[in-house]
Amino acid sequence: MSHLDDVNAAIGAGAFDRAADLAARAVEAGERHPILFNVLAFRDSEAGRFDSALGLLRRGLEIAPRDANLLYSTGFCLFRLGRDVEALGALNTALDVRPGYAAALQHKGMIYERAGQDDAAERFYVEAQASDPAYEDPYAGLASVAASRGDFARARELAARALAIAPGQSTAHLALAKADFDAGLFTAVVERLTPLLADPRLHDADRPAFLALLGDALDALKRPHEAFDAWSQGKTLSRDSYAGTALAETAQRQLDQLEALEPFVSTLAPFPPPPPPPPAEPGPGRPREHIFLVGFPRSGTTLLEQVLASHADVVSLEEKPLLEAAEMEFLASPEGLQRLLDAGDDLLDPFRELYWRLLAERGLKVGGKVFIDKLPLASLLIPLIVRLFPDARILFAERDPRDVVLSCFRRGFKMNPGMYQFVTLEGAARFYDRVMSLADRYRRLTPGRIHAVRYEALVVDFEAQCREICAFIGLEWTESLNDFAASARARPIRTPSAAQVRKGLYATGSGQWRRYEAQLAPVLPVLAPWVQTLGYETGRP
Numbered sequence: 062m063s064h065l066d067d068v069n070a071a072i073g074a075g076a077f078d079r080a081a082d083l084a085a086r087a088v089e090a091g092e093r094h095p096i097l098f099n100v101l102a103f104r105d106s107e108a109g110r111f112d113s114a115l116g117l118l119r120r121g122l123e124i125a126p127r128d129a130n131l132l133y134s135t136g137f138c139l140f141r142l143g144r145d146v147e148a149l150g151a152l153n154t155a156l157d158v159r160p161g162y163a164a165a166l167q168h169k170g171m172i173y174e175r176a177g178q179d180d181a182a183e184r185f186y187v188e189a190q191a192s193d194p195a196y197e198d199p200y201a202g203l204a205s206v207a208a209s210r211g212d213f214a215r216a217r218e219l220a221a222r223a224l225a226i227a228p229g230q231s232t233a234h235l236a237l238a239k240a241d242f243d244a245g246l247f248t249a250v251v252e253r254l255t256p257l258l259a260d261p262r263l264h265d266a267d268r269p270a271f272l273a274l275l276g277d278a279l280d281a282l283k284r285p286h287e288a289f290d291a292w293s294q295g296k297t298l299s300r301d302s303y304a305g306t307a308l309a310e311t312a313q314r315q316l317d318q319l320e321a322l323e324p325f326v327s328t329l330a331p332f333p334p335p336p337p338p339p340p341a342e343p344g345p346g347r348p349r350e351h352i353f354l355v356g357f358p359r360s361g362t363t364l365l366e367q368v369l370a371s372h373a374d375v376v377s378l379e380e381k382p383l384l385e386a387a388e389m390e391f392l393a394s395p396e397g398l399q400r401l402l403d404a405g406d407d408l409l410d411p412f413r414e415l416y417w418r419l420l421a422e423r424g425l426k427v428g429g430k431v432f433i434d435k436l437p438l439a440s441l442l443i444p445l446i447v448r449l450f451p452d453a454r455i456l457f458a459e460r461d462p463r464d465v466v467l468s469c470f471r472r473g474f475k476m477n478p479g480m481y482q483f484v485t486l487e488g489a490a491r492f493y494d495r496v497m498s499l500a501d502r503y504r505r506l507t508p509g510r511i512h513a514v515r516y517e518a519l520v521v522d523f524e525a526q527c528r529e530i531c532a533f534i535g536l537e538w539t540e541s542l543n544d545f546a547a548s549a550r551a552r553p554i555r556t557p558s559a560a561q562v563r564k565g566l567y568a569t570g571s572g573q574w575r576r577y578e579a580q581l582a583p584v585l586p587v588l589a590p591w592v593q594t595l596g597y598e599t600g601r602p
Contacts, residue, residue, distance in 0.1 A: 065094055077103065095125040102134055109265060111138040129159040136168055141266055143308070143476065145172045163193035170202050175475065179206050197226035197233070204236035213240035231263055231271075238274055242281075250278035266302060269295035273473040280471075285576045292471045293486075300484035303476060312481040318393055319441070319495040325395035326502045329402075332447050334509065346421065348376070348432035350535045351450055355440040356458030357496055358479075359468035361516030365458060366435040368519075368527065369534075371541050376425055377433040383419045387412040387445050401448055413449050431536050438479055441496060443503035447510065454534060457504065460516035462497075462591040463574035463581060466490050490584035497591055517571045 068083045081104040084097040098121030105114035115138050121131045132155035139148035149172055155165045170185035183206050190199035204219035216236045223233035234257055241249040254275045257263055263271070272295030279288035303309050354377075356362050363379075370377040390412070391401035400408075420427065437458070439446070446453055469489045474480035482492035504511050512533040519526045524543065531538050574581055592598075 065092065065096065068096060068100060072100070093124055095121040095128045095131055097121075098124075099128075099130055099134055102138070106134070106138055106141070111141050114138045115142075127154075127158050129155045129162060129165075132158065133162060133165045133168075136165065140168055140172060141264075143303075143306075145175065148172060161188075161192040163189045163196050163199070166192060167196070167198045167202060170199070174202065174206060174209075177475065179209060182206055195226060197223040197230045200226070201230050201232035201236065205232055208236045208239040211243075213243050216240050229260070229262070231257060231267060235271060235274070238271075238278075242274060242278060245281075247278040247281040251275060251282070254278070265298050269299045270473055271295075272298075273471065276471060280576075283576075285580075288471075289577060289580045295473070296470065296484045299476065303481060303484070308476065308478055308481055312478040315478050316482070316492070316495060319499055322392070322395060322398060323495075323499055323502070325398065326499060326506075329502075329506055331506045331508060332402075332444070346426075346428045347417070348427040348430050350431040351453040352431060352433045352456060352534050353439055353442075353446050353453055354433050354435040354456045354458070355443070355500075356437050356460075357440065357465055357493060357500075358437045358474075358483075359465050359472065360437065360458040360460040361514070361519065362435055362437045362458045364516070365456065365514055365519065365530075366433060368542055369431075369433055369530070369536070371544065372431075372536060372539055373541070374431050374536060375433060376427045376430045377435055378420070378423070378425060380436050381423060382436060382439075383416045383434070384412075384439070384442055384445055384449075386415060387449065388442060391445060392442065398444060401444055404448065409449055416449070431534060433534075438496065440500040440503075443500065443507060443511075447507055453510075455507075455511040456530065456534070457500075457511050457513050458516060459513050459595055461571065461574065461597045462493060462588040462595065463585070463597075464571065466493055466584060466588060467574045467577055467581060469493075486581070486584055490587040494587050494591070501594070520571065 065087065068080050068087065072080045077100075080100050084100040087094075087097050088101070098117045102114040102117040102121070105111070105117065115135065118131050118135045118138065121128065122135070125131065132151050136148045136151035136155060139145070139151060149169065152165045152169050152172075156162055156169075159165075166185050166189035170182040170189065172182075173179075173185065174182035183203060186199045186202040186206070189196065190203070193199075200219050200223035204216045204223060207213070207216035207219060217240050220233035220236045220240075223230045234253055238250045238253050241247075241253065254271050258268065258271055258275065272291045276288040276291035276295070279285075279291060354362055354366055366377050366379060369375050391397045391404075425432075433456075436442075440457065443455065446455060466486070466489045469483045470486050472483075474483065479492075481488075483489045512530065514526065514530060527542050528538050530536075531542075578585075
């Protein structure tokens with residue numbers, strides 16, 4: 062029997078460690094076969110060595126460039142490394158070779174779900190399930206999508222189907238834990254997640270989501286020390302996972318750019334007021350009012366967006382950046398910002414056209430509507446907004462800085478350079494300080510264009526605050542705003558605030574930091590100036 066026969070026999074017996082040992086000996090002996098490299102790559106990927114696994118897979122693809130298993134494994138490793146575009150390329154090629162390849166369809170669904178495209182994710186999960194009804198992962202993926210949409214009854218049904226096939230399917234357990242959390246069964250959440258987290262088979266890349274939910278359940282059970290410990294463990298895993306990557310380097314560069322801009326912005330005179338609007342009607346497909354909703358993550362922007370989106374005359378866009386090209390051109394340095402302030406329409410018009418074209422490509426019909434472009438960190442884009450869209454107005458969400466930073470630390474976010482700032486409590490506070498310092502200077506340069514919306518005031522005096530907001534953005538008050546939660550339940554919300562917003566107003570979001578005052582102690586001095594600037598009390602009541 063050859064080495065390859067021995068490897069195949071070990072795989073057939075489920076002895077994967079033995080198969081990898083045999084494959085290593087075969088390669089050392091000079092044998093070259095795709096299965097050998099795939100087995101070795103599988104061992105490395107199971108150990109989290111995805112870069113090493115990719116190297117082995119490339120060696121296999123040199124021998125068999127159209128091997129569907131090698132292509133799928135390549136897509137899997139790239140997915141685990143967060144290189145989703147490359148992963149899709151490999152998975153698509155695997156599907157060209159083997160149409161209906163269930164595992165490849167499943168991972169395409171996972172990529173789209175991670176990108177916030179639930180409809181596309183659902184389609185691929187359904188295809189994977191149809192291709193292999195005995196495969197548990199598609200049911201778990203569909204349960205995850207249902208949970209993110211707030212359809213917890215369906216999430217329970219689909220998760221149960223996954224667990225009937227594979228009782229340890231972790232994504233299904235997470236979906237059930239989310240359903241239990243929504244039902245207020247916090248002890249059940251802890252009892253479900255604790256043994257899963259103790260299982261070494263749960264991959265480190267998946268643990269932060271489990272730890273975040275465990276921490277939330279412990280918080281709800283008034284066990285703050287344990288809750289904070291769970292959140293901290295999850296954030297440490299996220300930090301270690303991305304440390305040294307291009308994403309972490311970009312995050313540091315982002316901080317450096319903010320620091321370089323601040324002294325220059327301090328020297329600027331107030332931006333001139335916008336010219337009076339022309340008497341003509343807006344162009345075809347353009348909104349009658351253009352509103353930017355900004356602030357800082359976890360400051361109440363999702364709540365405010367969903368309130369306003371319940372109005373029949375409002376169309377909103379949730380956290381889809383449309384100004385990235387202009388930001389790179391004008392806000393990466395003091396010189397770029399000066400160029401923006403000096404620019405004429407010949408330089409600015411292409412960026413305006415790109416904005417509207419990108420919006421149109423998303424299929425949003427904003428013609429004649431009040432269009433709300435919600436992106437919290439667009440608080441750093443205020444000069445762009447002012448110069449590109451002279452008629453636009455800005456809603457700026459405010460919330461107690463201590464609650465904001467605690468919430469940024471405890472919540473799970475899709476990882477990007479901005480969200481990487483939240484993998485440590487100190488990083489979250491530092492980022493808040495840098496962003497708010499620059500945004501505060503921009504606000505002072507833009508009198509009359511910005512209306513502050515305080516989260517705590519909105520919750521306590523909802524209708525009065527909403528009427529003020531409506532007057533500022535040119536929207537007629539309607540009673541439908543009072544029932545925004547019902548409308549929110551019918552819309553997809555892809556931010557960590559989704560569950561709270563679907564339940565309506567809740568005052569418990571204010572003052573949460575007090576339970577964690579001891580844990581927040583290292584960063585309270587950083588936040589103290591903002592507590593004072595924004596007018597929040599500094600001591601206990």
